[in-house]
Amino acid sequence: MKSIKGLILILIMSAMAFSSIEANPTPKVIKDNIFTAIRSIDYISINVLLSDGTDIxxxxxxxxxxxxxxxxxxxxxxxxxxxxxxxxxxxxxxxxxxxxxxxxxxxxxxxxxxxxxxxxxxxxxxxxxxxxxxxxxxxxxxxxxxxxxxxxxxxxxxx
Missing domain, CATH: 1.25.40.20 (Ankyrin repeat-containing domain)
Structure with a gap:
């Protein structure tokens, strides 16, 4: 049961990673993504966006x-x-x-x-x-x- 939950979690996270951040995002997309990342409890995206210059x-x-x-x-x-x-x-x-x-x-x-x-x-x-x-x-x-x-x-x- 744990392995099925883990697999589902990996699939969801992979889908979020590929769909939420574009390769060359516009400033508006970056701004929207910081809020999406916070609401999704996505630590990695929050850190990446802030280290890439998103205005705090x-x-x-x-x-x-x-x-x-x-x-x-x-x-x-x-x-x-x-x-x-x-x-x-x-x-x-x-x-x-x-x-x-x-x-x-x-x-x-x-x-x-x-x-x-x-x-x-x-x-x-x-x-x-x-x-x-x-x-x-x-x-x-x-x-x-x-x-x-x-x-x-x-x-x-x-x-």
Whole structure:
């Protein structure tokens, strides 16, 4: 049974490899592929695309960056790959969401912690007035609410 699953996995990965990246891709195809690679948990393609010069802060049609997509998925290895290329952690999409807000909304505590450690703005408000803290609260992610609340008390008030 394991050998059949392995064979199926190899066939699927081979099909993805041959169909997802063209020999001479255009910039749009490369941009689309970084998002496809992240959503497919394709470590090799992510590394290849980034080492070949794909802009780490490129955006999709919704204004999402690779970091935002990785923040939603929550895969620690992908997050580390993306963060190793020094993305703008405070860039926001068309809704005004940052990667921290995406992670807070989707309940990814480990991502929230890494982004805060990298300087993510915990006070940024989305277009509809939400912060990472209010999103975590609205979606019932109590550990994130507790963590972000502690971050507020640890940082001195500045204007």
């Amino acid at each position: 802060d490129t955006v999709d049609k919704h204004g999402n960056t690779p970091l935002m997509v990785a923040a939603q998925i929550g895969n620690p290895r992908i997050l580390n790959i993306i963060l190793s290329h020094n993305p703008d952690v405070n860039k926001y999409n068309k809704e005004g969401f940052t990667a921290l807000m995406v992670a807070s909304k989707s309940g990814q505590l480990h991502v929230v912690q890494k982004l805060v450690a990298r300087g993510a703005d915990t006070t940024h408000k989305s277009n509809d007035g939400n912060t990472a803290l209010t999103l975590a609260s609205k979606f019932g992610h109590n550990e994130i609410v507790t963590y972000l609340s502690k971050q507020r008390t640890l940082r001195p008030f500045t204007k």
